Amino acid sequence: MSADEREDVESFRQRARTWIRANLRALEPGEDIEPNLKPTNLTQEEELAVVTHERQLQRQLFDAGFAGLCFPTRYGGQGLTPDHQRAFNAEIGGYEYPARIQAPTFSPCASVLLEFGTEEQKLAHIPAILKGEEIWMQLLSEPSSGSDVAAALTSAVQEGDEWVLNGSKIWTTGAWWSDWGICLARTNWDVPKHRGLSVFILPIHQPGVAVHRIEMLNGLKEFCQEFLTDVRVPDSDRIGEVDAGWTVGTRWMFHERMLYNSPFITVSPGKTQGGGGVSMVDVAREAGRLDDSYVRDLVGEARMLELVGKALQRRVGEGIMTGKMVDQSAALGRLFAGASITRIATIAFDIAGATGAAWTGDEGAPADCGTTFLMRQASSIGGGTTEMARNVISERVLKMPREPSLDRDRAFRDVPRAGSTRS
Amino acid sequence: MLLQLTSDQENFRETTARFLTGRVPIEQVRRLRDDPAGFDPEFWRQGAELGWTSLLVSEENGGGTISDSGLVDLTVLAHEFGVRAAPGPLVPTNVVAAALSGVGGPAHAAVLASVLAGETTASWAYGEAAPHDRLGDVQLEVRVEGGEVVLNGVKRPVESAAQAARLLVTGRAPEGLTQVLVPTDAPGVSVEPMRTVDLTRRFGVVRFDDVRLPLDAVVGEVGGAADQVERQLQLAIVIMNAEAIGAMQAAFEMTVQWSFDRYSFGRPLASYQELKHRFADMLSWLEASHAINDRAAAAVEARSPDAEELVSVAKAFIGTYGAELAQDCVQIHGGIGLTYEHDLHLFLRRVTVDRALYGTPAEHRQRITTVAEHLKETA
Ligand SMILES: Cc1cc2nc3c(=O)[nH]c(=O)nc-3n(C[C@H](O)[C@H](O)[C@H](O)COP(=O)(O)OP(=O)(O)OC[C@H]3O[C@@H](n4cnc5c(N)ncnc54)[C@H](O)[C@@H]3O)c2cc1C
Numbered sequence: 078m079s080a081d082e083r084e085d086v087e088s089f090r091q092r093a094r095t096w097i098r099a100n101l102r103a104l105e106p107g108e109d110i111e112p113n114l115k116p117t118n119l120t121q122e123e124e125l126a127v128v129t130h131e132r133q134l135q136r137q138l139f140d141a142g143f144a145g146l147c148f149p150t151r152y153g154g155q156g157l158t159p160d161h162q163r164a165f166n167a168e169i170g171g172y173e174y175p176a177r178i179q180a181p182t183f184s185p186c187a188s189v190l191l192e193f194g195t196e197e198q199k200l201a202h203i204p205a206i207l208k209g210e211e212i213w214m215q216l217l218s219e220p221s222s223g224s225d226v227a228a229a230l231t232s233a234v235q236e237g238d239e240w241v242l243n244g245s246k247i248w249t250t251g252a253w254w255s256d257w258g259i260c261l262a263r264t265n266w267d268v269p270k271h272r273g274l275s276v277f278i279l280p281i282h283q284p285g286v287a288v289h290r291i292e293m294l295n296g297l298k299e300f301c302q303e304f305l306t307d308v309r310v311p312d313s314d315r316i317g318e319v320d321a322g323w324t325v326g327t328r329w330m331f332h333e334r335m336l337y338n339s340p341f342i343t344v345s346p347g348k349t350q351g352g353g354g355v356s357m358v359d360v361a362r363e364a365g366r367l368d369d370s371y372v373r374d375l376v377g378e379a380r381m382l383e384l385v386g387k388a389l390q391r392r393v394g395e396g397i398m399t400g401k402m403v404d405q406s407a408a409l410g411r412l413f414a415g416a417s418i419t420r421i422a423t424i425a426f427d428i429a430g431a432t433g434a435a436w437t438g439d440e441g442a443p444a445d446c447g448t449t450f451l452m453r454q455a456s457s458i459g460g461g462t463t464e465m466a467r468n469v470i471s472e473r474v475l476k477m478p479r480e481p482s483l484d485r486d487r488a489f490r491d492v493p494r495a496g497s498t499r500s
Numbered sequence: 501m502l503l504q505l506t507s508d509q510e511n512f513r514e515t516t517a518r519f520l521t522g523r524v525p526i527e528q529v530r531r532l533r534d535d536p537a538g539f540d541p542e543f544w545r546q547g548a549e550l551g552w553t554s555l556l557v558s559e560e561n562g563g564g565t566i567s568d569s570g571l572v573d574l575t576v577l578a579h580e581f582g583v584r585a586a587p588g589p590l591v592p593t594n595v596v597a598a599a600l601s602g603v604g605g606p607a608h609a610a611v612l613a614s615v616l617a618g619e620t621t622a623s624w625a626y627g628e629a630a631p632h633d634r635l636g637d638v639q640l641e642v643r644v645e646g647g648e649v650v651l652n653g654v655k656r657p658v659e660s661a662a663q664a665a666r667l668l669v670t671g672r673a674p675e676g677l678t679q680v681l682v683p684t685d686a687p688g689v690s691v692e693p694m695r696t697v698d699l700t701r702r703f704g705v706v707r708f709d710d711v712r713l714p715l716d717a718v719v720g721e722v723g724g725a726a727d728q729v730e731r732q733l734q735l736a737i738v739i740m741n742a743e744a745i746g747a748m749q750a751a752f753e754m755t756v757q758w759s760f761d762r763y764s765f766g767r768p769l770a771s772y773q774e775l776k777h778r779f780a781d782m783l784s785w786l787e788a789s790h791a792i793n794d795r796a797a798a799a800v801e802a803r804s805p806d807a808e809e810l811v812s813v814a815k816a817f818i819g820t821y822g823a824e825l826a827q828d829c830v831q832i833h834g835g836i837g838l839t840y841e842h843d844l845h846l847f848l849r850r851v852t853v854d855r856a857l858y859g860t861p862a863e864h865r866q867r868i869t870t871v872a873e874h875l876k877e878t879a
Contacts, residue, residue, distance in 0.1 A: 358869070373865075376865075377812075377864070381868055384810065391791065399503065474783065477779065
């Protein structure tokens with residue numbers, strides 16, 4: 078769509094506001110719909126019902142012309158700009174929206190499809206994604222390697238116009254209620270690791286894929302492991318060239334690091350960096366400590382980190398969009414988010430005091446802080462660890478010397494590796 | 501600093517950068533260490549010609565901006581000051597000029613014109629002595645007696661106090677906060693020079709003992725200055741932050757270069773993952789500092805309701821992480837980083853002073869909480 082036919086941001090904002098207020102449910106005070114790995118009391122059926130409800134919300138957005146704002150119109154999107162998405166995000170605050178199907182479905186999964194998919198693939202999946210019919214997962218990490226994703230052992234062997242996949246993927250959050258996966262697999266063992274990978278898409282619920290749920294520190298079973306046994310994928314479901322999967326993978330990880338800065342994702346302003354300072358006021362008040370100047374200092378720190386993190390994401394997004402920053406600068410936002418969310422979890426735990434460690438049934442916000450603290454590092458591990466972000470920043474942004482590597486110039490089959498530490 | 505400057509801003513930035521590089525290269529900054537004023541008045545007057553004093557002043561009053569936001573223009577300027585640890589009373593003169601332009605009226609027009617021309621140095625006397633040295637605590641007594649206004653109290657640290665011909669003094673009258681423009685040669689005003697960690701900034705303790713001035717020395721309304729004082733605080737912090745970020749930028753770039761040039765165990769420092777990771781952290785703090793101060797500048801310019809919070813967030817963040825960054829740069833330099841002969845300390849000095857002025861990071865964190873609490877209540 079050309080710039081002059083496009084609706085201007087302000088009139089779009091007005092239209093979005095009117096529609097949201099008329100059609101979406103306003104959240105109750107304190108109600109949190111963000112996917113935040115907090116323990117719930119929901120049964121499996123109830124959780125599935127939440128997912129079904131989110132699909133319906135997504136469909137409602139689609140029918141009203143508010144789904145996929147930055148996706149091209151030919152794939153069911155609205156062909157608008159990141160500024161429109163930002164305006165929409167601001168308006169959605171305080172209202173229900175399909176929060177948990179945003180990432181990784183819209184980005185990185187749909188972003189990668191949009192960038193590398195064939196026309197048929199895009200037409201087959203992007204409209205379905207925008208209608209809430211397909212929820213997607215990234216099948217990237219493996220039991221043997223997460224940071225070193227290019228060392229994937231899951232293999233894909235060509236048989237006629239099909240590929241046969243075998244191996245295991247892990248740490249996919251919510252795979253048990255998802256529909257499709259985008260999967261990085263090894264197609265050539267005789268070349269260095271980056272040159273022997275290919276990317277495929279496949280339905281998760283099919284006979285060759287066994288999904289096991291893994292219990293996390295907080296009792297949730299959101300982590301999943303997928304065992305792929307002779308899974309047949311038609312060649313038409315390959316994304317990008319054979320053995321050129323790393324070209325896709327590099328952009329895939331870029332989209333992942335863009336986090337909530339991605340123009341493809343709807344995120345309410347209430348989805349703060351780790352719960353942020355405003356909710357910390359609740360923790361402090363419920364803990365009876367809001368008058369304590371030490372606690373006020375901590376609350377202020379949490380709010381500071383939250384607002385600075387948002388400002389940084391925006392600057393980095395702008396920098397990349399305008400070419401003032403290299404793409405790998407997205408790692409700056411990722412690093413800051415990891416470091417600040419972990420700090421905020423610690424702050425919350427300190428404000429809660431002993432109630433975070435031992436609580437009775439009705440002690441509200443402070444009672445969650447201990448469990449959140451247990452899971453603190455999730456924000457510095459998921460989406461690529463903060464150590465990997467630091468590597469990217471120093472090597473790709475600051476151009477410092479790369480770490481010495483023992484695997485770069487040899488056939489992947491000859492690269493030393495440990496046995497899996499998890500069967 | 502913004503990623504995208506307008507071409508006018510870019511010209512302005514370049515002109516100032518060239519002027520500063522020519523007039524106050526590092527050797528000159530080092531020489532000024534022993535200069536009582538810390539800057540050459542002629543240098544300041546020429547800077548004023550380049551627009552250093554006019555950006556927060558309305559056109560009717562003889563000011564003018566480069567873009568449509570004088571405060572953003574000023575952050576571009578302050579950044580260039582920080583990058584060179586340049587001398588000059590940039591923050592106090594601009595804050596006073598903004599106040600006189602905004603609420604000074606005809607009584608102060610002549611002083612404003614002289615400040616604009618760079619001929620008069622003016623400063624803001626805001627902070628006080630312990631135990632009233634906490635952010636926002638104003639006890640200096642102001643009272644109206646007949647046709648006169650009388651001041652009693654102590655202000656510190658007042659930047660360029662001994663160089664300033666006029667001080668904009670924030671005090672408390674029975675009616676509320678009140679500001680008075682005081683000539684430093686008025687009877688009852690005394691200035692005691694202070695020592696400081698910065699090479700070219702100068703500060704003083706200013707005592708006001710029964711200082712009597714005609715009533716028209718009051719700037720704005722007696723008792724009605726609270727909003728204006730908050731505004732001045734926001735302006736001062738945004739400008740100072742921009743300068744601190746310039747100093748962070750210089751320290752960071754200098755240290756990155758050092759890490760490529762310095763070898764240990766047969767490899768450049770830049771090849772050690774431990775150090776690479778620290779540079780990554782530092783770059784995230786540096787970019788975050790740019791990002792949050794630009795947000796704060798835009799909010800203050802627009803007088804938007806979140807300005808107070810964003811300014812405190814920026815000050816708390818830059819105060820904390822600016823100093824961490826500079827100290828980490830010292831650490832990565834090793835012994836040389838602790839010497840006077842190396843230039844790194846010029847920037848460490850700047851962020852150190854800036855961290856403590858106009859409220860410490862802790863004071864601003866508490867102010868943020870107060871705002872967050874109100875947000876909760878009104879939500
Ligand atoms: C909440 C959550 C959700 C996730 N969702 C998904 C998902 O949907 N899909 C998916 O595929 N994966 C997902 N992951 C997995 C995640 O991407 C990996 O856990 C992560 O990339 C780290 O890989 P790993 O666990 O194998 O650890 P490893 O790679 O074995 O790393 C172990 C430690 O060594 C450090 N390390 C490794 N290499 C280096 C190096 N070169 N330099 C310095 N330090 C190094 C790491 O930073 C880490 O601290 C998720 C993880 C979490 C926590």
